Amino acid sequence: MAVAAVAEDGPIRGLEAWLAGHVIGLLALTTAGSAPRAAVFWFTARQHVQVGMEITPECTVAFLFIPFLLATAWLVWLRPSARAPLTALGTATALLVLLNQMRFLTIAWLVRSMGFSSGFYWGHTWLGSLITVLGLALILGIYSVIAIGRARPRRRAVRPREARGC
């Protein structure tokens, strides 16, 4: 899967672009859309001005996904139960996608409010980097906490027996 994520990141980027088109359209309250085959999403910055953005290999979550995949493979091999590591992987993947969408949304918001040049700088370079680093740190923490959870036998509540007379 890790090799596939590296070699075939196009579909993942396309999926992210498609998702970004919908998320921005919904939350940035503007017209937005996407061209998944080109891994491009677009939105209306101001009247008659549409901005399109390509999700490059540096911007996709495809590569961020790989370390989690490798860590999960190691944990599944090491631990008696695969449930917790796989749950952690699923959660981390969902959160990574969410994190990247939040970054795209931030760029869209700032480009709409500050203009392309400043908005792109603050949204992409500055806040975008901060969101990625802090978000990834948070996801690593959440992944770790879920991954170490071990399956334990559930304790049944013991019902006290009624005293019976002879």
Next chain:
Amino acid sequence: MLAGVIQLFLVSFGLMYFVALAAGGLSVLAQSRRHRPTGPSGSRVPGQSAHRITRSGRRRKGRASRLGGRILRHLTTADQPVRRLAAGAGAYHVYYLVPCLNEELVIGATIASLLADPQARVVVVDDASDDRTAELAGAAGPGRVLIVGRALPAARKGKGPALNAGFAVIQADVERRTLAPEKTIVCVMDADGRLSAGALHAVLPLFDDPEVGGVQLAVRIRNGADGLLPRMQDALFLGLSAAFQLARVHCGTVSLGGNGQFTRLSALLELERDPWRKCLTEDLDLSIALSVEGWQITTTPAAFVSQQGVTTVAALFHQWTRWYQGHMESIRWLPRLWSSRRLSHLGVLEISLFLMVPWLLVLPWSILFHYTLYVMIRRTADWYTVAAMGTDRFQHLATLALWYMLSFAPNWIVGYLYYRQDRRIGLVRGILTGHLLLAANYVAYAAAWRALYRMVRGQRSWTKTARNREADGVARPAAAVARPATSVVPGPRVTQPASGLRQPGPDGLPVGSAERELAGSS
């Protein structure tokens, strides 16, 4: 692109680890301050602080209905937790165990300070010193000090075996006095170690919890005012190590150190092996061994142990190389950690992350940090042509500020934690001292790489830190001196048994202690 992904993960991992431990440490500090008893005038009562810091799982037991409380309780519980019975009422008996190798400049004052406790017994292991260590130690406390003499060629093999030799004497004395192992505490002290006032009052109540097998005190550098290097070490010990140790209270996985290390005798006996093994960091090895057996190890913000800091970069480099090598070699514990069902889930995670710090953080970061620094300098040099730096001067400065903020966040955190634990330092000075750690990073990088090199080469010799006399009669730090593991110094060893303790065997060692090589303190 690969470098970018690795860099992003390293920064995020480091940030997550730093922030989590810093937050945990601060929460324990806050808890301690809230419960700190005060005197009649509202002043703090020395040595009577709120030393009993509870672990998260217990503290939140009453709030278990909350989701966060449930998760924390689950994380701080083991699959098969060990339930140990309380030892019952009665005072604790403390044995101080002090391994020595050429410590004549400091041993007298150390023993005198330990014997300030009228109940204390001190076992000094003289590891074939060339100087008057044994003589001075015996003179410092006649009657309550036992000198365990070790002779070459069996001596000078490392600190672990020396401690084990002293431990055998303690075991014999405990049997003779019919003391309960659960109520007997063994405290390992370095020859230059000094406990803070009221330290025992802060430490011993922690052992009332029958699951606590060890307590490690925070370490402070006594000569911190002597220059930047000792000050930096003090900041590292207090702002970084001690604060993070406080966070580990939540998991019960505080790491034992070589100085101010308190352990319950019954916990050591349960290991069914020599407590301190022949390795470079026998203290870390013991911590993990106890954790794997389900013992809790904790600490307290109410006491500390002070020691001398080294005053030359070369000595610091040698000292850290040994620590890094021992730390890196401890990675072999991972499979046992992950298969232990007595260790809590959070404990497994914490110790694993701790063991992986040199491998995942220090070594890779030493390269990637300089790569990003190079990129930043290149971009700054021609920032008018690089779009990633922004389009105007303000944006250029903002980009640099962002880089500084992310790169130096650990320095700010450590500086703040340093200040929080000793407010006399002041916030600004604390933060500035935190930035001194940038220099410490370079010593750490070099030490970690040298440790790796030594591991590859199979080199395991060690370096002992020598001491000098201090102006006030205590000791002053000196440079580390390299000592070959196989050095032979001829001459008879003197064994000086103290009254009240079991007589050693005819060769100066307790009967039955077959393993009697090495010794020497760090």
